[in-house]
Amino acid sequence: MTTTPPHTVEYIRYRIPADRSAEFLAAYTHAAVPLAAAPECVDYELTRCEEDFEHYVLRITWTSTKDHMEGFRGSERFKEFFAHIRPYVENIEEMRHYTPTAVRGTGASTPTLFAWAGGAESFTRLTGIFYEKVLRDDLLSPLFADLPPEHAEHVALWLGEVFGGPTAYSDGHGGSGGDSGSGGHAHMVAQHFGKSITEPQRRRWVNLIQDAADEAGLPTDAEFRSAFVAYVEWGTRLAVYFSGPDATRPTDQPVPAWNWGAAPPYQP
Known part of the structure; x- marks a missing residue:
């Protein structure tokens, strides 16, 4: 099992004269059909500048640059796509691939899952109840026979950061030299090496933390709980793998950033 690199984001910037804007938008409406059908395409969006209507930016997220250049570009879908946008190639001002960085987040207009859950106190209460169970x-209990007293609080910090809270876990368990966020995921994963977690144990873990969430008073709305359980399922399945005999130490990665209905930008 390996970790795939982050998706590639391609930006194509156009300057389209005002008298051609309607036909340009119509062309991309048609071109979007084969683009959306391409397995190499994650998502796409065409935006128009508010300050200068002649400027457009097309953002396409690809599974990888290689998949775009060698997969999509060599496909019949690309031929159909290009047939629609060919008249506007001369209007391109920039066309480049970008790799996402660890600098990302959401604004305050939508509360984080961390804030919605009630902040640090809620996650501390959750893990306290959970580890008692x-x-x-x-x-x-055999998996946690030597559980250090601070373990529940460490997991509370981890969950808080995963769901959009402070980077306290990364700050304490990041890369070498305390590099915040660079290796927090690898540190957490390493806690499971050699434990040989079974599927019945994983499922019991999932059930107990949901029971603990109820007792701790975490929100019960469908949107929050679906995101919460999605992470628990994702995280515990990784734990099972990394506890097994064939596990290999992962490359340094930031703590996964979970959001409303969104998964981290990499797949295990």
């Missing part, structure tokens, strides 16, 4: 559970 774990230590009493006949299936899970």
Whole structure:
């Protein structure tokens, strides 16, 4: 099992004279059909500048630059796509691929899952209740026989950061030299090496943390709980893999950033 690189974002900037704007938009409406059908395309968006109506930016997220250049470009879908936009190639001012960085986030207009859940106190309460259950559970307690007293708080920091809270976990467990955010994921993953977690244990873990979420008073709305459970499923399945005999240490990655209905920008 390997970790795939982040998706590639291509930006194509156009300057289209005002008298050609309607036909340009019509052309891209048609070109979007084969683009959307391409397995190499994650998503796309054409935007128009508010200050200067002649400027347009097309953003296309590709599974990788190679998939775009060698996959899509060599396909029949590209021929159909290009037939529609060919008249506007001379109007391109920039066409480049960009790789996302760890500098990302959401604004305050939409609350983070961390804020919606009630902040740090809620996650501390959640993990406290959860690990009390774990230590009493006949299936899970053997995995946590040597549980250090600070473990629940560390997991609270981890979950808080995953769901959009402070970077306290990364700050304490990042890359070498305390490089915030560079290796927090690898540090958490390493805690599972050699534990040989079974599927029944994973499922019990998932069930108990949902019970703990209820007791801790975390929000019960469908949107929050679906995102919460989605991360729990994703994270515990990684834990099972990394606890097994064939696991390899992952490359340094930031703590996954979970949001409303969104997964991290890489896949295990």
